[in-house]
Amino acid sequence: MTLRRLACLLVLLPTLAWGQDRTEVAQFYRAWLSDTLWPMARAEGVSRSTFDAALGDARLNWDLPDLVPPGAEAAVPRAQRQSEFASPARYFRPNAVQGAAAIGRQMAARHADALAAAERATGVPGRIVLAIWGRESGYGRVDIPHDAFEVLGTKAFMSTRAEYFTEELVALLQIAQAGHAPPGAMKSSWAGALGQPQFMPSSFLNYAADGDGDGRSDIWRSEADTIASIATYLAQHDWVAGRDWGFEVVVPEDVSCALEGPDQGRPIADWAAMGISRVGGKAFPEHELRGEGYLMMPAGRHGPAFVVTPNFYVLKDYNMSDLYALFVGHVGDRIAYGMSDFAAGWGDVGGLYRSDIAEMQRGLQALGHDVGGADGLPGFKTRRSIGRWQADRGETPTCFPRKEMLGALGG
Structure with a gap:
């Protein structure tokens, strides 16, 4: 695919309905792998053979959450996938x-x-x-069911945190280049986390430890290495x-x-x-x-x-x-x-749609409260902002989003 064709696709993609023209998006992905990701990986010491073995047959996984095709506008998802x-x-x-x-x-x-x-x-x-x-x-x-390269490739190319996942994909390629993972072990969560401690690839490179003294840091098969790696991560933080x-x-x-x-x-x-x-x-x-x-x-x-x-x-x-x-x-x-x-x-409490909480967060922001961003997640800044808002209204602060607040804080 030529660079001119890529530029045309960038213009057209915002108008594509979800589920349509996936073939063209896949072509754009292949070009992105070749023109953008490969130079980044090569600069980090990844060989062409390692790159092709990992991503030569790469496909997009359209079932992953928080995907935004190139050129489309990101939005807070209505539902919340993560139990946390x-x-x-x-x-x-x-x-x-x-x-x-x-x-x-x-x-x-x-x-x-x-x-x-x-x-x-x-x-x-x-x-x-x-x-x-x-x-x-x-x-x-x-x-741990997913192909790590497919997950991180998809999320690096078209997710709400594409830059972050691109860095993690390069780190995953570095892991493959160094031969750290046993054969067939490059499986991940839907977010790209690896092994028994569920490390993101960059965390593996920075914190994986050898707990059994065999000279390797194997978070896939070694319980001692898993224990040492988790402890090392926390200590380093x-x-x-x-x-x-x-x-x-x-x-x-x-x-x-x-x-x-x-x-x-x-x-x-x-x-x-x-x-x-x-x-x-x-x-x-x-x-x-x-x-x-x-x-x-x-x-x-x-x-x-x-x-x-x-x-x-x-x-x-x-x-x-x-x-x-x-x-x-x-x-x-x-x-x-x-x-x-x-x-x-x-x-x-809980069970509200993320989009509902994001609407409340925007309402609180309009009133001058620092909610930590309208991301639909009720973190401590959102919780205490609700408490302060309730106190300003003469109510007893409860500090947690409830459905009945939507009328007062919503658009």
Whole structure:
């Protein structure tokens, strides 16, 4: 395909209806692989033979989420595919939590030496490593179905985060060039994550570790390497050894839920002085009182509340969802300490369309609130903005989007 033909396609593609002219889009993809991706890969040391073996028969996967054909306009999807951003109660369904913890205790015994070695080297507790491993791949038992090159090729070419996925595709080619993956192991999630720790390719290149001493970092077949790699990732993202991830708390009614967020931290002793207490009458550990803590209310006033430490946000570096980080911390505690469910239950919240939440976010932005972007995801900036908006209206802040708010905040 000539460059002139490509230019014409760029003009025409915005007018193409979804599902039409996919043959032309596929031709454009082939040209993009040759003219754009190959020079980038070659500059990173990828050989032509490796490139052709990986992408010579590449096809687009039109079933992946968040796709935007070249020239088309991106929009916030109506539905939300990722469970990390759905209903909190569903994310913490008992069988998922209990199963991850029960198998985690078995794995703790089976891999005690590898876990202890990783903790000595990084300061990251074994229970946290186990909880991530369990959540990401069911301790290596979950089928990872997709062809990694097809996924990342598609998303690099036509997704809402094309630049990011292009970098990850080049990193995947570097992995292939170096021969890191066993034969047939280049499978991924729908987002392109690899192996038992579900590392993106760039994370593999930066953080994969050799835990069994065989000179390789094999996150596909080696449990010891998987453990060492997860611990290394967290340590390199500034895990603070000796500190916990957080504590479930009771927040008095006179303490606003709008105080949530990592930019509103204060010593845990100060939170305690405001009347925030641990559930069950437990005291905060003495060594934690002088450390900084942050209020975290993932469902606003409709669910459990927490005072979390900087380590909670290290867990969010692994997956940017509050619920994910909370799941990992909670399951880790259940693995190590046999803890039960949260003291507070999850209210009937969540389940809104992302497009509905994005509409509310735009309404809040119009009123001068910083919601962190109208992406349809109810992060802490959106939650506390709702609380501040409610307070301005003379309402009791609850700090979570509800369907009945659409009329006041929608377009």
